[in-house]
Amino acid sequence: MPRLTQRLGLTRYEADEYYKEALRAYDNDDMNAAVLAMESAIDMLPTNSEYYAARGLFYLLDGEIDAASADFEESLRHYPYEVLAHYGLGVIAYDKRDMETALEQFTIAQRADPQRPETLYYLALVQHHRGENAVALDLMQQAHALFDQAGDSKNRTTANRWIATLKRLANESNQPRLPGS
Numbered sequence: 001m002p003r004l005t006q007r008l009g010l011t012r013y014e015a016d017e018y019y020k021e022a023l024r025a026y027d028n029d030d031m032n033a034a035v036l037a038m039e040s041a042i043d044m045l046p047t048n049s050e051y052y053a054a055r056g057l058f059y060l061l062d063g064e065i066d067a068a069s070a071d072f073e074e075s076l077r078h079y080p081y082e083v084l085a086h087y088g089l090g091v092i093a094y095d096k097r098d099m100e101t102a103l104e105q106f107t108i109a110q111r112a113d114p115q116r117p118e119t120l121y122y123l124a125l126v127q128h129h130r131g132e133n134a135v136a137l138d139l140m141q142q143a144h145a146l147f148d149q150a151g152d153s154k155n156r157t158t159a160n161r162w163i164a165t166l167k168r169l170a171n172e173s174n175q176p177r178l179p180g181s
Helices: 010-027 031-044 049-061 065-078 083-095 099-112 117-129 133-150 153-174
Strands: none
Touching: 010 031, 010 049, 031 049, 049 065, 049 083, 065 083, 083 099, 083 117, 099 117, 117 133, 117 153, 133 153
16 A cells, blocks of 8 residues: 555655756756766656656766666656657767667657757767768757757857758768779
8 A cells, every 4th residue: 555645645645856956966067966866756656758858868978878878777667758768869879879879779769859959959969970961950950950949059150060061071071072082
């Protein structure tokens, strides 16, 4: 029989309070406090995939790749469509230069949440590494527009630089080659 607090929804409320505390710590760049708060939330609701994905992101940002990967995998065990977990696994694969796995993970994340600019940004970078600069350009332009809508000037600027580079590369690949060049 479930505990009375679970039946009344108090455990969920308390876990969500820890989650909010973790997000505040993250906003203050205190990854240790963010991880500790997420551990408390996970202790209260160990089947919540979002909590594992969030803690995985904190680990990833703190450079703890193995812990991040384990949390992303655990998140997907609870909910196979957790966008943040697929995104995180994509970032890990991209950093390891495993472009096929990165493409797979980012594609799943993008299908689950097509309006997430970070995913489109990374999809563009993966396509660039695969030599598909015209596809990369289209994806980067979509990411740029979404960064612009969100008022994210830092990422919009970075995406804009990539757009200029990808335009140049896409145009170069469309130029006819002269014999001997």
